[in-house]
Amino acid sequence: MMRILLVDDNKTNLIFLGKLVEKLAGCEPVLFDNPVDVLTTMPALDFDIAVIDFQMPAYNGVELLAEVRRFEKYRNKPVVFVTADGDGAVRMAALNAGAIDFLTKPVSPLEFLARMRNLVALVDAQNKLADKAEWLRVEVQKAVRELRSREEEIIDRLTIAASYKDAETAKHIKRVGLYSEAIARSYGLGEELCNDIRLASPMHDIGKVAIPDAVLLKKGRLSEQEFATMQEHTIAGCNILRESNSSLLQLAAEIARSHHERWDGQGYPFRLSREAIPLSGRIVALADNFDALTTARSYKPAWSVEQTVAHIRERAGSQFDPACVEAFERALPAILKAMRDNIDGPARVSQTVSPPSPEAVSRSWLAEAI
Incomplete structure (x- = not known):
């Protein structure tokens, strides 16, 4: 009427x-x-x-x-x-x-x-x-949601595929995503980008599928040549993902390529420094290192949160972007909650361990590097 x-x-x-x-x-x-x-x-x-x-x-x-x-x-x-x-x-x-x-x-x-x-x-x-415009808007939103859901499923499937060769657990991958999202949010990034970083960051090491098993699964210390081979996983991961038309997979390619670069330019594969390193890579580098150190490996016990935070603080301005380290510290409550909710074994949130042996320290730095 x-x-x-x-x-x-x-x-x-x-x-x-x-x-x-x-x-x-x-x-x-x-x-x-x-x-x-x-x-x-x-x-x-x-x-x-x-x-x-x-x-x-x-x-x-x-x-x-x-x-x-x-x-x-x-x-x-x-x-x-x-x-x-x-x-x-x-x-x-x-x-x-x-x-x-x-x-x-x-x-x-x-x-x-x-x-x-x-x-x-x-x-x-x-x-x-x-009415037609509203119907079209609703249909477009529905199509975008469906497309996004497919993109997320592709990422999940690729991440699972990569984990068949890598000894890292599915919970490690999830933790890195949650830690990265918490740091990004604390840094002040928008809601959509924070969510994208959570979804894309678990693919940071997907390039390890291209690394020979003899190197990837080696239990002992890597030789200089083997270490150089291991570093190639960054380029391989980027090459796997970068040709996609999906903005989410392109972000994952950016992270795969840059998450081992260092603030001081001593990282790899391109020895980028400071803001030349994509912000997503700087954030995921922190999240990945935090999880590597607070998780037990065959060659080292899990470090306490206190030890790990102190180590990250010491490397602000050399290995890590100082602004990202500040965001990481502000995000610690959310990070620790994600850690408690996604542990592989007994919780180590407040546990303090004795200082690791020099050999374990050396190998833990190697674990961070690769």
Whole structure:
């Protein structure tokens, strides 16, 4: 039902216009003989078209329309002025206020009905177009969600595939994602990017699928040549992911390529330094190192959180971006909660271990490096 607002302080004219509106199929009149009452009813008042008398007490038509336009919901409603004044200045004032048409008193019933039918048809077409636009918006959002869900599934499948060769656990991969998200959030990145970093960061070591098993699974110390071979997993991971049209997989490629670069330029594969290293790589480098040190390996016990945090602080400005280290420290409560919720074995959040042996220290640094 199309609702047509009629405002006229002359009750005879108001009733007359109301009867005309009732002759229009699918329309009902909404009558007001006082402009003050119109404003008092807003914003609860609903109408599709307004017909407003120009000469009224308290508010004339232009003044009333100016007040009505203050409400967002009425700003696009078509308004017709009824006036006995043929002065061009009055009509310009009405047009400037937002009127789209005029009716001259005394109102001709035939002219009124013809103009209202045209306006009703216009509003009906606009409403249908708006409905189609809303339907299209909803469908686009649905398609984007489905596409995103597929992207996330691809990442999950690729991450699982990589874990078949790598001894790292699925919980390690999840922890790195959660830690990276917490650091990114603390750094001040937007919600969408933080979520993307959580999803993409578990693929940081996917390039290890290209490393020969003799090197990847070796239990003892790696030779210089083997260590160089192991470092190639960054380029391999980037090459696996970078040709994708998915922005999420492109972010994963960026992380795979850069998460072993160092703030001081001594990392690999390109010896990038400072802001030349993508921020995503700087964040994941911290998350990955924190998890590597606080997790037990065959060659070392898990370090305590206290030891690990102290180690990361010491390397701010050399291995790690100082701003990321500050964000990491602010994010520690969230990081420790993620650690407790995703442990591989007994919780080590508050456990302090004795200092590791020199050999274990050397090998732990090697673990960080690869």
